[in-house]
Amino acid sequence: METEFTPWASLAGGAMIGLAAVFLMAVAGRVMGATGILAGALLPADRDDGLWRWVMIAGMVTAPAFYLLGTGDWPEITVPVSTPMLLIGGFLVGLGVTFGGGCTSGHGVCGIARFSVRSIVATGVFMVACFATVYIVRHVVGG
Amino acid sequence: MRLILIFLIGALFGLGIVISGMGNPAKVVNFFDIAGTWDPSLIFVMGGALAVTLVGYRVAVPRARPLFDVNFHLPVAKQIDRRLVLGATTFGVGWGIAGFCPGGALPVLGAFDASVWLFTGALVAGILVARLGPGLLARRASA
Numbered sequence: 001m002e003t004e005f006t007p008w009a010s011l012a013g014g015a016m017i018g019l020a021a022v023f024l025m026a027v028a029g030r031v032m033g034a035t036g037i038l039a040g041a042l043l044p045a046d047r048d049d050g051l052w053r054w055v056m057i058a059g060m061v062t063a064p065a066f067y068l069l070g071t072g073d074w075p076e077i078t079v080p081v082s083t084p085m086l087l088i089g090g091f092l093v094g095l096g097v098t099f100g101g102g103c104t105s106g107h108g109v110c111g112i113a114r115f116s117v118r119s120i121v122a123t124g125v126f127m128v129a130c131f132a133t134v135y136i137v138r139h140v141v142g143g
Numbered sequence: 144m145r146l147i148l149i150f151l152i153g154a155l156f157g158l159g160i161v162i163s164g165m166g167n168p169a170k171v172v173n174f175f176d177i178a179g180t181w182d183p184s185l186i187f188v189m190g191g192a193l194a195v196t197l198v199g200y201r202v203a204v205p206r207a208r209p210l211f212d213v214n215f216h217l218p219v220a221k222q223i224d225r226r227l228v229l230g231a232t233t234f235g236v237g238w239g240i241a242g243f244c245p246g247g248a249l250p251v252l253g254a255f256d257a258s259v260w261l262f263t264g265a266l267v268a269g270i271l272v273a274r275l276g277p278g279l280l281a282r283r284a285s286a
Contacts, residue, residue: 003170003182010184013163014191017246020156021192022199027148029209029216032156034246039270055146059153061253066154067161075161077251078169079258081242089241090262092233094269097245100230101220104165104238105156105246107231108189113196114204114217121223122231129235134175137239 001080021110028052031114033106035097085137100126145211157250163188166251168242175239237269 021032030052037053044050067075079086097103100122102111107126111119164170164184173182208214238244243262251259 001169001173002180003164003167003173003184005182006164006170006184007187010163010187011191013159013161013165014188014193015195016155016159016162017165017188018159018192018195018199020152020159021196022203023152023155024149025200025209025215026203026206027152027210028145029212029214031216031218032152034244034249035270038245038249038267039274042267042270043274052146052149055149056153056156057249059150059155060157060160060250062154063157063161063250064166064254066158074254075251076167076169077254077256077259078167079242080169080172081240083258083261086241086243086258086262087265089237089239090243090265091269091272092237093241093243093245094237094266094271095273096230096232096234096237096269098230098270098273099226100234101218101227103234103246104244109192109196110200111218112193113200116218116221118221118223118227122227125228125231126235126238129232130175130239131177133236133239134172135178138176138179 001078003078017105017109021105021113024056025110031106031110033102033110035101035103035106039098096126148211156246157253159192160247160250163191165244165247166254168247171244171247172239172242241265 024030024032037056041050041053041057064075102122107119107122112123160166165188170182170184173180174185241262245266248259248263252263
């Protein structure tokens, strides 16, 4: 299924993600990785450590409502895969980001911006693995 | 004040995810489908986020301390080992199968789409198994 190429919206959204990362560092001294924030909220080191992460997640979840207020529409969410794939993929993502120490936001944005070699390697590896997986799912198995 | 700012930063991150298209799996999977219905938009998301963070971190991090904490909490891990590579690979495979990454899914939980909640449930299960599983296995082995 085709999706519309949206360079300007994607660039603007990306810049907002970057701004959020910079503000979180300036305000709380924290790296803005979705994995670390979620994992630390589920299994916090102490009460305050869990609290700021839940507050951050609560802020994130308001975004679709703000989008609705601004545009009159809910954001488009089209899932091109089956429910079992959603569940298996989700479980693998959970395992992978825990052992890999981060995801697209933590390694791919914050880590690379800190010139962390570990994050550059992780980002290269998960991007290549994702390209290969989508190729196999869509053109080998599904082809 | 600190928590109010963190809430707003979460909302900014979430809006960035929603506007950029990272919360829409159809768009994400199409980015990885160069051989099929390719949508290059995600390059602009990563580019915008990285450009802002690269510059912003150079301004924010050299300061003595964050506004609302006594020091920065920067990741200290540097090692590039099998755990990192296997974890990142597993994450990439799961991302390719499901189409959501953690940062893409959390904000759109607020759009009340069942598939996002299913993915996030599986993601949380994966994180908990990866975090708690090895400890439980070790305890059983030693008992």
